[in-house]
Amino acid sequence: MKKLVILGGGYGGMKIMQQLSAKDLPEDYEMILVDKLPYHCIKTEYYALAAGTESDHDIRVPFPKHVRRVFGNVDNIDVHNKEITLVGDRGEVETLQYDKMVIGLGAEDKYHGVPGAEEHTHSIQSMESTRKTYEAISNLPPRATVSVVGAGLSGVELAAELRESRQDLTIHLFDRGETILPMFPLRLSTYVSSWFEKHEVDIISNSNITRVSEDALFNHEERIASDAVIWTAGVQPVKVVRDIENIEKDRKGHIILTKHHHIPDHPDTFVVGDCASLPYAPSGQLAEKQGEQIVMILKKQWAGEELPETMPEMKLKGTLGSLGKKQGFGVMGDKASVKGRVARILKSGVLWMYKYHSGV
Ligand SMILES: Cc1cc2nc3c(=O)[nH]c(=O)nc-3n(C[C@H](O)[C@H](O)[C@H](O)COP(=O)(O)OP(=O)(O)OC[C@H]3O[C@@H](n4cnc5c(N)ncnc54)[C@H](O)[C@@H]3O)c2cc1C
Incomplete structure (x- = not known):
């Protein structure tokens, strides 16, 4: 064959x-x-697995049965x-x-050559690394400090979920830019920033992480003690x-x-x-x-047919992000932005549909 x-x-x-x-x-x-791995993993939910708000089992989907599987x-x-x-x-x-x-x-993960980043940060890029991140976060003592590096979609979702999961933690969210979520309209970035302010997550803009050690990271040359650093910066x-x-x-x-x-x-x-x-x-x-x-x-x-001269455009439907289990934000279609509870319900709906169509 x-x-x-x-x-x-x-x-x-x-x-x-x-x-x-x-x-x-x-x-x-x-x-x-x-x-x-013996199942498909819903990577878009890794932030919740890491924060301990979703179970491992809930983000697994069986592979289709008509395909021979080699592990x-x-x-x-x-x-x-x-x-x-x-x-x-x-x-x-x-x-x-x-x-x-x-x-x-x-x-x-891409570590951009930052010394110590690969060795001393946690990851949410694979199922295996996310499980380790979950374990590390879960085992943090009361009032520990977590630093999340990178305030794109996954960093923002992780920081918010972590806030809901562990109210005792001090959470820093570092980003290179002037504002977080650079790929979203400013209106949504402002909304998400105010959510973080209200929920006492400390956003550190214009940051440049120059080094990570076992118990700290360095923003420019300033040392910031951290019990866990999570890398979502590329x-x-x-x-x-x-x-x-x-x-x-x-x-x-x-x-x-x-x-x-x-x-x-x-x-x-x-x-x-x-x-x-x-x-x-x-x-x-x-x-x-x-x-x-x-x-x-x-x-x-x-x-044996001829291949199309022009391929159809890949039309994307927009992106939705979560701020914990109750609030969210996103862009639908070309430009319409949504925020708050409606955005969160839509995001949960997308996940439900994905699982449903995958046979879960
Ligand atoms: C926290 C987070 C939130 C996200 N949110 C969104 C979102 O809201 N919307 C969105 O569209 N995208 C989102 N993304 C991005 C999205 O998850 C990825 O773009 C998507 O998973 C890429 O799909 P893929 O098929 O290329 O690979 P993946 O889905 O990553 O799958 C790769 C597969 O390859 C397997 N594999 C990898 N290496 C090996 C190896 N050496 N040998 C054997 N098997 C291997 C893995 O087990 C896995 O099954 C998010 C990502 C993260 C981390």
């Missing part, structure tokens, strides 16, 4: 598996998912010889040849993807693709989601939209 290999069952990989049923595959093809850590990807190398739980090494493949292994494709040889990548290590989402000169190797170089900020929503287009291209390739 020929193999369509999906590397990573994240938002992009899941969408492809959901939209390609067994009958959509040519008779001589099987679809194989490779992931290190292991992808260790090497050779797109020139169409081969991947996996390391299993017990250290056993396996190689897997593919006929077609979609790389969707997601992102990990992401990049996972290392195994950054390490793929002899293909073109952008400045951040995302793989450059053709308009049909495959690697140039490699029409059988596609890339989806946070690993792909796209003209939009990475998001789960974007990974899903791109996944839909990859399914369209795969079907055309199998049918």
Whole structure:
């Protein structure tokens, strides 16, 4: 049998598996998912897992049953010889040849060369690291200090959730910019800042974290004692993807693709989601939209049809963020902003729909 290999069952990989049923595959093809985990994880909820307000079980979704699953850590990807190398739980090494493949292994933290950041900060970029972050936060003594570095969507959601989860903590939220949430309209940034002020989360703007040590971080040269530092200050494709040889990548290590989402000169190797170089900020929503287009291209390739000269625009529906369990903020469609309880209800609704459509 020929193999369509999906590397990573994240938002992009899941969408492809959901939209390609067994009958959509040519008779001589099987679809194989490779992931290190035995279930899809709802990464957009990692802030709540870390803060201890959502259970591990609640953010797992079973992988589709019509796909053969291979569990292991992808260790090497050779797109020139169409081969991947996996390391299993017990250290056993396996190689897997593919006929077609979609790389969707997601992102990990980018530390921008800040000394001590990788060693001394906690992460919410993978399920495993988020579980460790949850444990570290849960074990903090009363009145401990937590510093969250980066006030984009995930940092803001984490700081707010943590405030609701642990009222005794001192929480600092550091950001490089003048205002938090730079990708949102100023009106929403102001609203979120006033929520933090009211809930006694200390926003430190125009910051520059120059070093992190075991018990402190340094903003410019000022030492700020911290019992835990959580890093939400930037992401990049996972290392195994950054390490793929002899293909073109952008400045951040995302793989450059053709308009049909495959690697140039490699029409059988596609890339989806946070690993792909796209003209939009990475998001789960974007990974899903791109996944839909990859399914369209795969079907055309199998049918021997010509690929479209122009690809449809990937229309995104906006972004919603939470401020604890009761308040939220977001942008819907092109520009309409929402805030307060309505935004939070909408966000919960989106999560409910996502789980429902994934069969939970
Ligand atoms: C706290 C937080 C909040 C967010 N909120 C939003 C939001 O509101 N809206 C939104 O659209 N986006 C949001 N995002 C971004 C979104 O989660 C990502 O853009 C999205 O998950 C990317 O999807 P993906 O398919 O590229 O990869 P992922 O969903 O990250 O999936 C990658 C998969 O690859 C597997 N994997 C990784 N490395 C290996 C390996 N070496 N071997 C085997 N398997 C491996 C993982 O187990 C995982 O299943 C948020 C992110 C965070 C952290």
